Amino acid sequence: MVNHLNRKIRYLSTRGGMAPRSFTEILVDGLAPDGGLSVPEVCPVVSNEELTAWRGLSYRQLAYEVIRRFVDDVPPDDLRSLVDRTYTAEIFGSDAIAPVRPLTSGVWLLGLSNGPTLAFKDIAMQFLGNLFEYVLDRQGTWLNIVGATSGDTGSSAEYALRGKRNVRVFMLSPFGKMSAFQAAQMYSLQDPNIYNIAVRGVFDDCQDLVKQMSADADFKARYRIGTVNSINWARIIAQIVYYFSAYFAVTQHNKQQVSFAVPTGNFGNVCAGHIARQMGLPIRRLILATNENNVLAEFFATGRYRVRPPSQVFRTSSPSMDISKASNFERFVYDAVGHDPAQVRTLWQSVEQTGAFDVSQETWYQNIDRFGFVSGTSTHADRLATIRQVWKQQGVMIDTHTADGLKVGLEYQEEGVPLICEETAQPIKFEHTLQEALGCVPARPAGFERLEELPQRYTVIDPSMDEVKAILKAAVAP
Numbered sequence: 376m377v378n379h380l381n382r383k384i385r386y387l388s389t390r391g392g393m394a395p396r397s398f399t400e401i402l403v404d405g406l407a408p409d410g411g412l413s414v415p416e417v418c419p420v421v422s423n424e425e426l427t428a429w430r431g432l433s434y435r436q437l438a439y440e441v442i443r444r445f446v447d448d449v450p451p452d453d454l455r456s457l458v459d460r461t462y463t464a465e466i467f468g469s470d471a472i473a474p475v476r477p478l479t480s481g482v483w484l485l486g487l488s489n490g491p492t493l494a495f496k497d498i499a500m501q502f503l504g505n506l507f508e509y510v511l512d513r514q515g516t517w518l519n520i521v522g523a524t525s526g527d528t529g530s531s532a533e534y535a536l537r538g539k540r541n542v543r544v545f546m547l548s549p550f551g552k553m554s555a556f557q558a559a560q561m562y563s564l565q566d567p568n569i570y571n572i573a574v575r576g577v578f579d580d581c582q583d584l585v586k587q588m589s590a591d592a593d594f595k596a597r598y599r600i601g602t603v604n605s606i607n608w609a610r611i612i613a614q615i616v617y618y619f620s621a622y623f624a625v626t627q628h629n630k631q632q633v634s635f636a637v638p639t640g641n642f643g644n645v646c647a648g649h650i651a652r653q654m655g656l657p658i659r660r661l662i663l664a665t666n667e668n669n670v671l672a673e674f675f676a677t678g679r680y681r682v683r684p685p686s687q688v689f690r691t692s693s694p695s696m697d698i699s700k701a702s703n704f705e706r707f708v709y710d711a712v713g714h715d716p717a718q719v720r721t722l723w724q725s726v727e728q729t730g731a732f733d734v735s736q737e738t739w740y741q742n743i744d745r746f747g748f749v750s751g752t753s754t755h756a757d758r759l760a761t762i763r764q765v766w767k768q769q770g771v772m773i774d775t776h777t778a779d780g781l782k783v784g785l786e787y788q789e790e791g792v793p794l795i796c797e798e799t800a801q802p803i804k805f806e807h808t809l810q811e812a813l814g815c816v817p818a819r820p821a822g823f824e825r826l827e828e829l830p831q832r833y834t835v836i837d838p839s840m841d842e843v844k845a846i847l848k849a850a851v852a853p
């Protein structure tokens with residue numbers, strides 16, 4: 376099949392070592408075989424006429440139009456049906472899916488956290504769940520998803536894959552280290568294809584176990600182990616959609632520009648914004664906000680990318696942005712160096728050997744402004760102040776991650792350019808910090824009132840590979 380330009384859509388590795396593959400071929404893979412990330416050979420471009428035509432579309436229609444620019448090996452009717460089943464008012468609270476509301480003059484909040492787990496990852500993960508089920512069905516095969524979570528990603532994956540055919544989820548979480556709300560969200564799931572594995576240890580122990588398992592090629596192949604982590608390309612393309620829908624919501628014609636403020640961790644969300652901009656969406660600035668773990672703000676300010684060892688990763692009150700490295704960043708660098716895999720290979724070799732690279736003297740870094748990125752850091756004190764300020768002035772409660780984005784976003788606000796701040800989680804998920812900031816906690820949304828009282832289902836283990844494998848083997852055995 377061919378796309379509207381009569382060109383096949385093919386995916387390559389950022390490091391150049393992968394024969395071209397189709398979308399469904401890269402769908403269930405983690406890294407490319409050469410350690411790089413998969414990227415489309417050509418970024419689709421949306422013409423001014425198309426942009427105008429898209430203005431009138433519903434979120435579902437828009438999602439189909441955007442996603443099909445990246446997918447040519449799922450028949451159009453099937454793709455449309457997958458999109459239509461995913462983006463419903465039942466799952467996301469309203470047909471707007473990602474509603475935009477005004478905050479102050481020229482500033483808007485883009486609601487990305489109205490899905491089942493109240494965090495923005497649902498927008499991509501719900502689509503991925505349906506897509507996995509469909510593709511595995513078609514291939515007549517099955518998959519065991521193994522992942523580690525410190526909170527949001529795990530629950531979002533579980534809610535997306537619960538009850539799905541041909542797939543089981545084994546999610547490792549640090550026993551006793553998540554908030555009661557987060558733990559209850561995951562552990563209360565009773566679906567037989569969901570396996571919650573509570574590890575006596577910290578998040579790094581969980582992640583090490585998953586890495587160890589991924590390195591065991593025999594076991595991985597025999598038990599058909601897959602992942603749904605943030606480098607999954609299908610997640611990125613599902614996230615491109617709301618950049619378009621939000622743009623249409625706050626502009627009247629395509630000559631207008633907007634800026635987005637994006638609370639950033641693994642660079643997945645803002646990577647989608649970058650691609651939307653490359654496609655031709657009139658985005659002026661992508662305002663990248665980090666918390667104290669400011670790996671990316673440091674890069675954009677200095678040209679130095681410096682991965683943090685686990686001992687230097689701060690545990691903050693915006694925990695979903697507590698990263699040591701930014702997994703999707705390599706996709707942006709691939710674009711920035713002009714799609715030259717040799718340069719990407721050299722840079723990441725340097726990361727592997729020295730934990731860093733410095734491109735401050737490179738021409739491509741000196742011209743990086745053309746990609747529209749600006750960045751800044753927000754601290755715990757900034758979060759508290761921002762949460763208080765919008766509560767006092769607008770009567771709106773925002774969560775800690777959204778506060779990071781808003782704080783940095785306002786620093787870059789420009790006259791006449793709408794500023795769209797992404798709301799990536801509901802404040803209820805971070806009650807403890809809201810209490811600290813406001814002296815009260817947000818009301819629970821319907822359906823979440825007695826979450827912690829529901830019966831829970833999980834297995835506690837020591838951080839041991841043998842124990843994880845035993846659970847997997849027992850689940851797979853007929």
Ligand SMILES: *Cc1c(COP(=O)(O)O)cnc(C)c1O
Pocket residue numbers: 494495496527528605638639640641642643644645695696776799800
């Ligand atoms: C995952 C997450 C982020 C960071 O998104 P990235 O795609 O990793 O940059 C921000 N806020 C919340 C609430 C999240 O769950």
